[in-house]
Amino acid sequence: MSINIEKLAAEALENGFDFVTDLDISTMNPMDEVRDMCAVDKCHAYNKNWSCPPACGTVSECAAEIKTYTTGLIVQSTITLEDEFDFEGIQELGVRHGKTSVAFTKFLRENYPDMKVLPLTAGGCTFCKECTYPDAPCRFPDMRMSPLEGYGIFVSDLCTKNNIPYNRGKGTLTYVGAFLFA
Numbered sequence: 001m002s003i004n005i006e007k008l009a010a011e012a013l014e015n016g017f018d019f020v021t022d023l024d025i026s027t028m029n030p031m032d033e034v035r036d037m038c039a040v041d042k043c044h045a046y047n048k049n050w051s052c053p054p055a056c057g058t059v060s061e062c063a064a065e066i067k068t069y070t071t072g073l074i075v076q077s078t079i080t081l082e083d084e085f086d087f088e089g090i091q092e093l094g095v096r097h098g099k100t101s102v103a104f105t106k107f108l109r110e111n112y113p114d115m116k117v118l119p120l121t122a123g124g125c126t127f128c129k130e131c132t133y134p135d136a137p138c139r140f141p142d143m144r145m146s147p148l149e150g151y152g153i154f155v156s157d158l159c160t161k162n163n164i165p166y167n168r169g170k171g172t173l174t175y176v177g178a179f180l181f182a
């Protein structure tokens, strides 16, 4: 199908992201080294959610899935922190980025039912209060969002290769996501 990436970028901003840019799919390069960091389980999501490793597939399966998309967007949510101990601000940004990702995914599903969309975000899927993993299938596969890192993507490198800053200056914090389309 024909995809109007400029229109989608404008709609991503309308849905609440702070910065959006075109994503060159050829820069999505899943790496075992990034996936290995998930296994360290710093974020406490490893093996606890259908959207995260190992349930989201092997790195080569993720790479094969990415190759089925033709274009996409990188999306960012940014905050200026009061200081380096502004944990409230960090948490607030995580919640906002997650809510915006859900809102934009819903928007895309409703407005582009014939377009294939892969939403990738920061952190594991939080769409349900509690994930069904591993006892029952995912309740809402259309709303499931995997973390970019879970797909083996080195996020700062992805931003650099697509000419969008990953670090927006001293005292700021930026969360990154990507939406792939076909």
Ligand code: SF4
Pocket (backbone or CB within 6 Å): 049, 050, 051, 125, 126, 127, 128, 129, 130, 131, 132, 133, 137, 138, 139, 140, 141, 143, 144, 145
């Ligand atoms: S949609 Fe619900 S069940 Fe599916 S991965 Fe997300 S939290 Fe888990």
